[in-house]
Amino acid sequence: MQGHDFYEKKKVLITGGLGFLGSNLAIRLVDLGASVTLYDGLIPDLGGNFFNIEPIKEKVRPVTANIGDRSTMDQHVRNQDIIFNIGMHSCHLDSMENPVFDIQTNVVPQINFLESLRHHNPRSRVVYVGTRAQYGRVENPPITETTPLNPMDIYAASKQAVEWYHMLYGKICGLRPTSLRLGNTYGPRHQMRHAKYGVQNYLIRLALDGQQIQVFGDGSQKREMIYVDDITECLLLLGENDQCIGEVYAIGTTERVTFLELVQEIIRACDSGSYTHAPWPEDRKQIEVGDVVTDYGKLSAHTGWSPSIPLSQGLKITADYYRRNKEHYW
Amino acid sequence: MQGHDFYEKKKVLITGGLGFLGSNLAIRLVDLGASVTLYDGLIPDLGGNFFNIEPIKEKVRPVTANIGDRSTMDQHVRNQDIIFNIGMHSCHLDSMENPVFDIQTNVVPQINFLESLRHHNPRSRVVYVGTRAQYGRVENPPITETTPLNPMDIYAASKQAVEWYHMLYGKICGLRPTSLRLGNTYGPRHQMRHAKYGVQNYLIRLALDGQQIQVFGDGSQKREMIYVDDITECLLLLGENDQCIGEVYAIGTTERVTFLELVQEIIRACDSGSYTHAPWPEDRKQIEVGDVVTDYGKLSAHTGWSPSIPLSQGLKITADYYRRNKEHYW
Numbered sequence: 301m302q303g304h305d306f307y308e309k310k311k312v313l314i315t316g317g318l319g320f321l322g323s324n325l326a327i328r329l330v331d332l333g334a335s336v337t338l339y340d341g342l343i344p345d346l347g348g349n350f351f352n353i354e355p356i357k358e359k360v361r362p363v364t365a366n367i368g369d370r371s372t373m374d375q376h377v378r379n380q381d382i383i384f385n386i387g388m389h390s391c392h393l394d395s396m397e398n399p400v401f402d403i404q405t406n407v408v409p410q411i412n413f414l415e416s417l418r419h420h421n422p423r424s425r426v427v428y429v430g431t432r433a434q435y436g437r438v439e440n441p442p443i444t445e446t447t448p449l450n451p452m453d454i455y456a457a458s459k460q461a462v463e464w465y466h467m468l469y470g471k472i473c474g475l476r477p478t479s480l481r482l483g484n485t486y487g488p489r490h491q492m493r494h495a496k497y498g499v500q501n502y503l504i505r506l507a508l509d510g511q512q513i514q515v516f517g518d519g520s521q522k523r524e525m526i527y528v529d530d531i532t533e534c535l536l537l538l539g540e541n542d543q544c545i546g547e548v549y550a551i552g553t554t555e556r557v558t559f560l561e562l563v564q565e566i567i568r569a570c571d572s573g574s575y576t577h578a579p580w581p582e583d584r585k586q587i588e589v590g591d592v593v594t595d596y597g598k599l600s601a602h603t604g605w606s607p608s609i610p611l612s613q614g615l616k617i618t619a620d621y622y623r624r625n626k627e628h629y630w
Numbered sequence: 631m632q633g634h635d636f637y638e639k640k641k642v643l644i645t646g647g648l649g650f651l652g653s654n655l656a657i658r659l660v661d662l663g664a665s666v667t668l669y670d671g672l673i674p675d676l677g678g679n680f681f682n683i684e685p686i687k688e689k690v691r692p693v694t695a696n697i698g699d700r701s702t703m704d705q706h707v708r709n710q711d712i713i714f715n716i717g718m719h720s721c722h723l724d725s726m727e728n729p730v731f732d733i734q735t736n737v738v739p740q741i742n743f744l745e746s747l748r749h750h751n752p753r754s755r756v757v758y759v760g761t762r763a764q765y766g767r768v769e770n771p772p773i774t775e776t777t778p779l780n781p782m783d784i785y786a787a788s789k790q791a792v793e794w795y796h797m798l799y800g801k802i803c804g805l806r807p808t809s810l811r812l813g814n815t816y817g818p819r820h821q822m823r824h825a826k827y828g829v830q831n832y833l834i835r836l837a838l839d840g841q842q843i844q845v846f847g848d849g850s851q852k853r854e855m856i857y858v859d860d861i862t863e864c865l866l867l868l869g870e871n872d873q874c875i876g877e878v879y880a881i882g883t884t885e886r887v888t889f890l891e892l893v894q895e896i897i898r899a900c901d902s903g904s905y906t907h908a909p910w911p912e913d914r915k916q917i918e919v920g921d922v923v924t925d926y927g928k929l930s931a932h933t934g935w936s937p938s939i940p941l942s943q944g945l946k947i948t949a950d951y952y953r954r955n956k957e958h959y960w
Contacts, residue, residue: 396802399795403741407791411733449779451794454802461737461791464781465729471783471916472726586801 306540308333313380315339315367315413316348316387317360320490320498321429323352324528325384325535326360332536336360337376339387341367343405346389347491347498351628368409373416382425382539385413385466388459391497392433392587395455402454410462414469422473426466427539430548432483432592434460442595443550445481453587463548470546478538479548483592487528487614488621492629500525500562504619505630507566507573514578519560522591524553527614530607537603544602552594553607562611569615636870638663643710645669645697645743646678646717647690650820650828651759653682654858655714655865656690662866666690667706669717671697673735676719677821677828681958698739703746712755712869715743715796718789721827722763722917725785732784740792744799752803756796757868760878762813762922764790772925773880775811783917793878800876808868809878813922817858817944818951822959830855830892834949835960837896837903844908849890852921854883857944860937867933874932882924883937892941899945 312329316322317338329336336356342348342364353360365372367387377383388406389395395402417424435443436450451457469475486500495502500523506513534551538544557565560575567573580588599605609617622629642659646652647668659666666686672678672694683690695702697717707713718736719725725732747754765773766780781787799805816830825832830853836843864881868874887895890905897903910918929935939947952959 396798399741399798399802400745403738407737408733411729415730446778448776452798454795454798457791457794457798460794461787464787464790465784468726468729468782468784468787472729 304332304536304540307536310334310381311379313337313339313376313383315383315385318342318349318352318362319347319386321485321528321531322384322386323489324487325532326353327356328532328536330356330359337380338362339367339373339376340364341387343389345494345496349489349491349628351625352489366409368412370412370416373413374420377416377421377424380421380424382427383417384427384429384535384539386429390431390455392453392455393496393583395453395458396583396587399454402458406455406458407462411465414465414475417475418469418473423476425539425545426475426477427535428463428466428477428479430463430479430481431456431459432481432550432594433589434463434481437589441591441593443552443593444595445548445550445598452589467546476545478544478546480534480538481548481550482531483524483526483552483594485526485528485531487618489528492622503563503566504570504615504622507570508619508622510572513563513567513573513575515560515563515575516578516580516584518577519563520558521588522556522593523559523562524556524592524594525562525611525614526551526553526607527609530609533608534599534603534605537605541603547602549599550594550596551599552592552596555607555611556593557611565611565615569612570619634662634866634870637866640664640711641709643667643669643706643713645713645715648672648679648682648692649677649716651815651858651861652714652716653819654817655862656683657686658862658866660686660689667710668692669697669703669706670694671717673719675824675826679819679821679958681955682819696739698742700742700746703743704750707746707751707754710751710754712757713747714757714759714865714869716759720761720785722783722785723826723913725788726783726913726917729784732788736785736788737792741795744795744805747805748799748803753806755869755875756805756807757865758793758796758807758809760793760809760811761786761789762811762880762924763919764793764811767919771921771923773882773923774925775878775880775928782919797876806875808874808876810864810868811878811880812861813854813856813882813924815856815858815861817948819858822952833893833896834900834945834952837900838949838952840902843893843897843903843905845890845893845905846908846910846914848907849893850888851918852886852923853889853892854886854922854924855892855941855944856881856883856937857939860939863938864929864933864935867935871933877932879929879932880924880926881929882922882926885937885941886923887941895941895945899942900949
C-alpha cells in the first residue's frame with residue numbers, strides 16, 4: 301500500500317458514510333489525518349450503522365440526512381477537497397419489486413446532490429461508486445471498461461444513468477468525477493440482517509450461526525470476491541490521482557472462485573455451517589449475471605492498484621469480526 | 631405503405647398525443663379505424679397543441695394530465711391494445727441547464743407510467759420513442775443498435791435509462807416493449823415557438839419569416855432528416871409486429887445532407903430567408919454530436935420499413951402547412 305500523504309489534512313465528505321464501504325474508508329482516512337464528514341440517510345434495510353464507526357466516533361462528523369436534502373447537503377459539500385459518493389441502495393431484487401423506491405433512492409437524490417455540488421463546490425473531486433451490474437450478463441469476457449452496457453435490473457440501469465450524470469456535470473459545472481464499477485465485496489461492517497444485497501456477506505452469518513447455505517443450481521458460476529480493505533485502497537488511489545478524472549474503471553481479482561467454492565471457503569473460515577444445492581428461485585434467476593471475469597488492467601495502469609488480500613485470509617478476518625461483534629449486526 | 635389492417639378497431643393510447651409525433655400518428659390511426667386516446671401533460675414549452683388534432687378532434691379522446699399522475703393514468707391504460715409512449719421533453723440544452731427538470735419530466739413520470747401499466751395492463755404492447763442521442767458522438771459510423779452508448783447530455787442519459795426501464799418491465803410484469811431511437815425529424819405539427827429542440831423545424835420558421843439563419847461553423851456535419859409521415863409509418867409497423875417485442879431500433883435515411891445543405895434546401899422550399907456562418911456557441915458545441923450516419927438494416931429486415939419522402943418534397947409540404955397555419959404555431 302502507498303503512503304497516501306495526499307489525504308493528510310484534506311477535507312473529505314463520504315456519502316453513505318455509516319455504511320459498509322463508507323465506514324471502512326473513513327477509518328482509513330482518519331488514520332491518514334484527513335478531516336472526515338460522514339453523511340448518511342440511514343434508510344431502513346440499508347447498511348448505515350453507528351457501530352461501524354465506533355473506533356473513530358470522536359474523530360469524525362456524522363450527519364444524518366437524506367442525500368437529496370439540499371437544505372442540509374448544500375452546507376456540507378462546501379469546502380470539501382474530495383467527496384466519495386457511496387450512499388445508495390444496492391438491492392437488485394428490491395429494485396425490481398419496487399422500481400419507484402429505486403428511482404426515489406438512487407436517482408432523484410443523486411441529481412439533487414449533484415446540484416448541491418454545482419452550486420456550492422462545482423469543481424470538486426468526486427469518486428462515484430458504480431456497479432459491475434451495469435454490464436449485466438457479459439457475452440465476451442473478460443469485462444473491461446468498454447464492455448457493452450447491459451443492465452439486467454432497474455438498480456443497474458439507474459446506477460449507469462447516475463454515472464453518466466456525474467460525468468456530464470463535468471460539462472455543466474467543471475465537476476471532476478471518477479467512477480469505480482464495483483463487483484462483489486466482503487468484509488467487516490457490512491449489513492448482516494438480510495440477504496437482499498451483499499449476499500456473500502450474509503452467507504458468513506449463516507455459516508457462523510451453524511446454518512445450512514443454499515447453493516442455487518450447481519454453483520459453478522465464477523465470482524470475484526474483493527476484500528473491503530482492497531476497495532478502500534482503490535478508492536484512495538482514485539481520489540488522489542488526477543489522471544482518473546472523467547474516467548470509469550472496472551475492478552476485479554486474480555483469484556477467482558466458483559460460487560460453490562466460495563461457500564466451501566466460507567464454511568472453512570467460520571469453522572461451522574453446511575451447504576445444500578437448491579433450484580434457482582425465479583426472481584434471482586432473472587437477474588443472475590453468470591460468470592464474472594474482469595480485466596482491471598486500466599485501473600492498474602492508472603493507479604498501480606492490485607488486490608492484496610487472499611480470499612481465505614479475508615474471510616478469516618471477516619468471520620472473526622462478526623463473531624466478536626454479533627450483537628451489532630445480527 | 632402497408633395496409634395496417636391490424637389497427638382497425640384497436641384501442642390505442644398515445645402519450646404526448648397532442649405533440650408533433652403523437653398528433654401525426656393519431657391522425658393516421660383514426661384513418662385506420664383505431665379508437666384513440668391522446669394523453670398529454672401540456673407542459674409549457676413542449677409541443678402539445680390542440681390545433682394539432684383539429685382534423686380529428688371529434689374522433690379522439692384527449693386527456694390532459696401528467697403522465698406520472700397515477701390517479702389519472704391508471705384509468706386510461708386499462709384495456710388499451712397498444713400504447714405509443716412519446717410524451718417526454720426533448721430539449722438537450724434545458725437538460726443541461728436544469729437537470730432536475732429533466733429527471734422530473736422524463737424519468738420520474740415514466741416510472742410511474744410503467745407502474746400504471748404493471749398494475750392495470752401488465753402485458754401491453756408499448757412502443758417507446760427513444761433518441762439517437764443515446765449514442766452521442768459516434769467514433770465508428772454508421773450507427774447501428776450495437777453502437778456503444780455515449781450520451782452527451784442529461785436528456786440522452788435519461789432517455790437511455792428509461793429505455794432500459796421499459797425493457798426490464800418485460801421481466802417485472804411481462805410488458806412487451808419496443809424502442810425506436812429516433813433522430814432528426816421534421817414536418818407539420820412541430821412546436822415552432824423556440825429553437826430549443828427540433829431546431830431544423832425552427833429554421834423553417836425563420837426562412838418563412840424571411841430571416842437570416844445562422845450556420846454554426848462551416849455546417850459540414852452530416853444530418854439525416856426524416857419526414858414525420860415516415861416516422862408514423864415506422865411506429866405503426868413496430869406496434870403491429872411481434873418480432874419487434876423486446877427490441878430496439880436505429881432509424882435513418884438514405885438521403886444525407888450537410889447542415890449547410892439542409893439550410894439551403896429549407897430556404898429553397900420556403901422561397902424566402904437567407905443564411906450566414908457564425909461561430910459555435912459554447913453550450914451547443916459541448917453537446918454537438920458530429921456526423922450522423924445510420925444503418926437501419928435491422929429495422930428494414932424486421933418491418934420492411936424504408937423512408938419514402940425525399941427531403942425537398944417533405945420540406946415543401948411542411949413549409950406550406952406552416953404558411954397556412956402560422957397563427958397556431960408562431
